[in-house]
Each structure stands twice: as C-alpha cells, then as structure tokens.
Amino acid sequence: MHVMPCDRASDREDRFALAEKGPARLPRQSHLKARVMALTRLSLRDFRNHAATRLDGMATFNVLVGENGAGKTNVLEAISLFSPGRGMRRAHPADMASNKGAGDFAVAAELEDGAVQLNTATTPATPGRRTVRINGAETPATRLAEWLAMTWLTPAMDRLFAEGATARRRFLDRLVLAGEPGHARIATRYEGALRERNRLLGEADEPDPVWLDALETQMAETGAQLAASRRALVERLNTALAAQDDGPFARPILAYNGETPVDASAFAAALRNGRRRDRAAGRTLTGPHRDDLDVVMAAKNAPAAHCSTGEQKALLISIVLAHAALPDAGGERPRLLLLDEIAAHLDPLRRSALYERLAASGAQVWMTGTEPSPFADLPAPAAFWRVDEGKVERI
Numbered sequence: 001m002h003v004m005p006c007d008r009a010s011d012r013e014d015r016f017a018l019a020e021k022g023p024a025r026l027p028r029q030s031h032l033k034a035r036v037m038a039l040t041r042l043s044l045r046d047f048r049n050h051a052a053t054r055l056d057g058m059a060t061f062n063v064l065v066g067e068n069g070a071g072k073t074n075v076l077e078a079i080s081l082f083s084p085g086r087g088m089r090r091a092h093p094a095d096m097a098s099n100k101g102a103g104d105f106a107v108a109a110e111l112e113d114g115a116v117q118l119n120t121a122t123t124p125a126t127p128g129r130r131t132v133r134i135n136g137a138e139t140p141a142t143r144l145a146e147w148l149a150m151t152w153l154t155p156a157m158d159r160l161f162a163e164g165a166t167a168r169r170r171f172l173d174r175l176v177l178a179g180e181p182g183h184a185r186i187a188t189r190y191e192g193a194l195r196e197r198n199r200l201l202g203e204a205d206e207p208d209p210v211w212l213d214a215l216e217t218q219m220a221e222t223g224a225q226l227a228a229s230r231r232a233l234v235e236r237l238n239t240a241l242a243a244q245d246d247g248p249f250a251r252p253i254l255a256y257n258g259e260t261p262v263d264a265s266a267f268a269a270a271l272r273n274g275r276r277r278d279r280a281a282g283r284t285l286t287g288p289h290r291d292d293l294d295v296v297m298a299a300k301n302a303p304a305a306h307c308s309t310g311e312q313k314a315l316l317i318s319i320v321l322a323h324a325a326l327p328d329a330g331g332e333r334p335r336l337l338l339l340d341e342i343a344a345h346l347d348p349l350r351r352s353a354l355y356e357r358l359a360a361s362g363a364q365v366w367m368t369g370t371e372p373s374p375f376a377d378l379p380a381p382a383a384f385w386r387v388d389e390g391k392v393e394r395i
C-alpha cells in the first residue's frame with residue numbers, strides 16, 4: 001500500500017511551506033519570501049558527458065550557460081529523472097551512462113538542504129535497470145511525485161501539436177501529476193491492465209472471461225480516474241487562461257478530446273461490449289490511452305497545429321505558465337520547472353514577461369542558454385553555472 005502525500009501532509013506542512021503566491025505582475029523582489037528550495041544540491045556521476053559534476057547554492061532561477069553540446073541539457077535531464085517516467089528525453093538508462101565510464105551512472109539530489117535525499121542509479125551489471133531511492137530506501141519511481149512537482153519544456157516539444165496524440169497525453173499527464181502525485185501510479189495500473197487485456201484478446205484461444213472481467217474492472221476504475229483528472233485540469237487551465245490578460249504570449253483554449261466514460265461502470269460496460277471489436281482490431285479502441293488534448297489559439301481561432309512554430313511555442317509557454325500559476329499546482333511539494341533553450345528564442349518583452357510570471361509562480365526554475373545575456377534581468381535571485389565539456393563551474 002502506498003502512502004499518499006495527504007497522509008503525511010501535516011508532517012510536511014511546515015517544511016514544505018511555499019511562499020504565498022502573488023498577483024501575476026509583481027514589483028521586483030516583493031514576492032521573494034524565504035522559500036524552501038526544491039533542489040539544494042545535485043550531483044552527477046558518469047551521467048552522459050558529466051564524469052563528476054556537483055552543483056549547490058541553488059536559487060529561484062538557476063541558469064546553465066555553455067556552448068552547444070557542452071552538457072547543459074544533460075543536467076536538466078538528470079534532474080528530470082526525479083520525476084516518474086523516463087526523464088525528459090525518454091532515453092533508455094543504458095544510453096544515459098557515460099560512454100567513457102564503466103557503463104553505469106548515478107544522480108543524487110538533496111531537497112530542503114539535505115532533509116530529503118533522492119538518488120537514482122544503474123549498475124554495470126544492470127545498465128538498463130534504473131533504481132530510485134528516497135532517503136536511502138529503494139522506492140518505485142512513481143513515488144517521486146510525492147516529493148517534487150516537476151514540469152519541463154524542451155525544444156523537442158516544439159512539435160507537440162504537429163505530432164501524434166501520445167506526446168500531448170504525456171504532456172497533459174505531467175501537468176496533472178504535478179498536482180496529483182497519485183496520477184502516475186494510477187496510470188501505471190491502467191497501462192498494466194490494458195497491456196494484459198490486449199495480450200489476452202490477441203491469443204488464438206477464446207480469452208478467459210473471468211480474467212477479462214477482472215482486467216476490465218481495473219481498467220475502468222483507473223481509466224475513469226485518469227480521464228476525470230485530465231478533464232478537470234483542462235477545465236481549470238481554461239478558467240485560469242480566460243481570466244488573465246493575454247499578455248505577450250498567445251492565449252490557448254484547451255479541450256479534452258476523448259470518449260472515455262467518466263463513470264467506471266459505464267467504462268467497464270463499454271470495454272465488455274467492445275471485446276469482439278477490440279479482438280478484431282488487435283488493441284483496445286476505447287479509453288484514456290486513446291484520448292487527446294486539443295489546443296486552439298484564441299486570437300486566431302486556429303488549431304495549434306496550423307499555427308507558426310513561434311506561435312506554437314508561445315501557446316505551450318502559456319499553458320505551462322498558467323499551470324505554474326494554479327494555486328495548488330504542486331500541492332505542498334516544491335515545484336521545479338525545467339526550461340531548456342527557452343529564453344534565447346524570445347524577444348526582450350516576452351522574456352521579461354516570462355521571467356516575472358515564473359518568479360511569481362513559486363517554482364524553482366532551471367534554464368539553459370549559450371550565453372548569459374538573455375538572463376541579465378532575472379527578477380529574482382539567480383545562480384549561474386558555466387558548462388564546458390561536461391564540467392560545471394559556478395560563475
């Protein structure tokens with residue numbers, strides 16, 4: 001039985017108290033109350049091109065500066081491993097280990113000045129199996145969401161609206177997960193039952209109806225919850241986006257595009273009735289694994305996929321900023337935002353709007369860039385590191 005964060009909420013209330021949120025546009029520094037830093041230390045061993053990297057003295061804004069290929073994104077990727085899933089590149093663990101090491105890697109992070117220790121590592125004997133430890137105890141990766149609420153934007157996500165629905169579902173799920181740590185565990189249970197149902201339906205023999213019933217019950221309970229959480233977040237984001245000034249970023253209107261019944265028994269019935277059809281198709285045709293996130297640019301009433309690359313990026317930034325500004329975007333957990341190569345692509349007006357809204361969000365922000373100048377006017381304490389061929393040094 002997993003201990004959910006609400007069970008421990010009272011214990012952690014003080015330790016994890018985040019600064020109160022201010023209005024969207026604040027005078028500089030006014031919102032900077034003493035706040036628990038999400039990450040206070042980070043170390044990488046044999047992780048991609050980082051043989052031994054150590055960072056401490058984190059601030060609200062943390063900026064990694066270096067030439068192309070220096071290893072900046074690798075640091076963000078290492079941080080992203082402290083969120084359920086495969087990290088922001090969705091890479092295989094064996095590919096993360098330095099090709100100059102023994103084939104394994106380790107990443108360690110400290111939260112709250114050492115009160116919480118997170119570790120993730122592989123071994124030379126099992127380079128494809130990444131284990132996670134929280135305060136020394138091996139733990140399923142889904143539990144990481146109970147300690148940190150993490151979101152990211154990467155250049156690869158520029159194609160989010162142009163590609164298939166899988167990446168959009170993943171994006172939406174990560175936003176849901178930031179507010180609902182149990183979401184990853186529910187998704188894992190859903191996917192496990194879905195895989196098993198597909199396997200059974202794919203067998204030559206008539207599948208065991210009792211076993212199918214059990215799997216469909218599990219799918220219906222977890223699937224209805226997944227879809228309900230996604231729908232609820234989409235609605236909250238739309239409300240927040242409609243209430244705010246458009247500002248310099250394109251305003252998106254979101255819609256959850258899916259037919260998953262919100263009622264578990266209705267979903268179970270739909271699965272039961274769909275057995276013959278799903279068997280013929282070789283996969284399950286109804287459920288949250290088929291749903292999608294539709295995004296329209298409000299000003300043009302145009303689907304995001306028809307917008308320019310810059311407009312699509314602005315829509316994504318708007319969604320992430322609106323999410324970061326939701327009052328309980330991370331519950332009581334420290335919030336982390338990883339923004340890879342975002343600042344350099346924005347004009348000064350948009351950049352400063354981005355920074356102000358990030359500063360107001362209460363999140364610890366990590367950004368990368370090839371030069372320090374776009375970060376000159378950060379409106380909150382900032383820590384800078386220079387990254388050069390996998391070596392990191394404070395500047």
Ligand SMILES: Nc1ncnc2c1ncn2[C@@H]1O[C@H](COP(=O)(O)OP(=O)(O)OP(=O)(O)O)[C@@H](O)[C@H]1O
Binds near residue numbers: 048066068072074
């Ligand atoms: N498993 C690995 N072992 C050693 N080096 C690796 C491994 N995987 C990737 N690299 C190296 O890491 C470097 C890329 O690092 P990273 O993506 O962090 O660059 P970056 O500083 O973000 O660059 P850019 O500004 O171009 O995005 C490349 O030189 C690549 O060869």
